[in-house]
C-alpha cells in the first residue's frame with residue numbers, strides 16, 4: 001500500500017498563525033474546536049464545501065453557498081447564518097489568513113446532541129471555515145494524464161442520500177479511495193448500482209467520443225460538481241456538443257479521451273483506466289483545450305458568482 005499516493009486538496013501549512021472562523025469568531029487554529037458530542041463527528045451529520053481562491057478571488061463562492069444551503073435544507077439542517085453573513089465570513093477568513101491562492105473548507109455540522117441519532121435533540125448547528133494552502137496533483141499528470149482504477153465499491157444510490165447533498169459522510173468514497181491507494185493510483189472510478197459510470201471519489205468524469213463531450217447525468221447518482229458545470233459551459237461556448245447521458249465502463253474504455261473535474265483537481269486528463277489505455281495514451285485535444293480554458297478562466301478573473 002502506498003498511503004502517499006498523490007492527492008489534491010491536501011493542506012500543506014502548519015497551524016501557526018492560522019485563523020479559523022467558528023460561528024462569528026475568528027479563532028487561532030488550535031482554539032477552534034467542536035464537541036465530541038457533535039453529530040457531525042458522531043454520525044457524519046452535516047454538509048460542507050471545498051472552494052478555491054485564485055489571485056484573491058473566491059471561485060464561484062455564491063454557487064458553492066447555494067449548494068451548501070440546498071443540501072442543508074434536504075437534510076433539514078438549519079444553518080445559523082444567512083448567505084450574506086457566510087459570504088462575508090468566507091472573505092474575512094481568507095483575508096485573516098493572508099491567502100491570495102488556496103483552498104477553503106466550509107463546514108456546517110448538526111451540532112452537539114445526545115448519543116442517539118435524533119438530530120432534533122441537537123443543540124444548534126456549528127459553522128466553521130478553514131482557509132489553507134493547497135497541494136495539487138503533480139504537473140506531470142496534467143501534462144501526460146493520470147491512471148485510475150475502477151473501484152469494486154459502488155456509488156451509493158441516489159435514493160439513499162440525495163447525491164446533491166455534499167454531506168460529511170464520505171465513507172462510501174473513502175472505501176473506493178482505499179482501493180485506489182492500494183492499486184497505487186490517485187483516483188478510483190465508481191459505478192452506480194445499475195452498473196453505469198457515476199463519478200470518482202472526489203471528482204466528476206467526462207469522456208470524449210467522436211468529438212462529443214459526454215458526462216453522466218445527475219440521475220446517475222453524482223454530485224452536481226461546480227467544476228463540472230463550468231466545464232460544460234466552456235465546452236458549449238467553444239462549440240463542442242455536450243451530452244449528459246448514462247454510459248457503461250466498456251463505453252468509457254473505448255472513448256477517445258477522458259478527464260476528471262473537481263474544485264481541487266481542476267480538470268485533469270485520464271489516459272489509463274484499469275489495464276486499458278484511453279485513446280492513444282496521451283491527453284486528447286478536446287480535453288487539453290478545456291483544461292486550458294478552465295485554467296485561463298480561474299487564473300485571470302475567477303468569477304465569484
Ligand code: PMP
Nearest residue numbers: 202203204223225226227262263
Ligand atoms: N464528486 C464528488 C464525490 C466530490 O466530492 C466532488 C468534490 N470534491 C466532486 C464530484 C467535484 O465537485 P466540485 O467540482 O463542486 O468540486
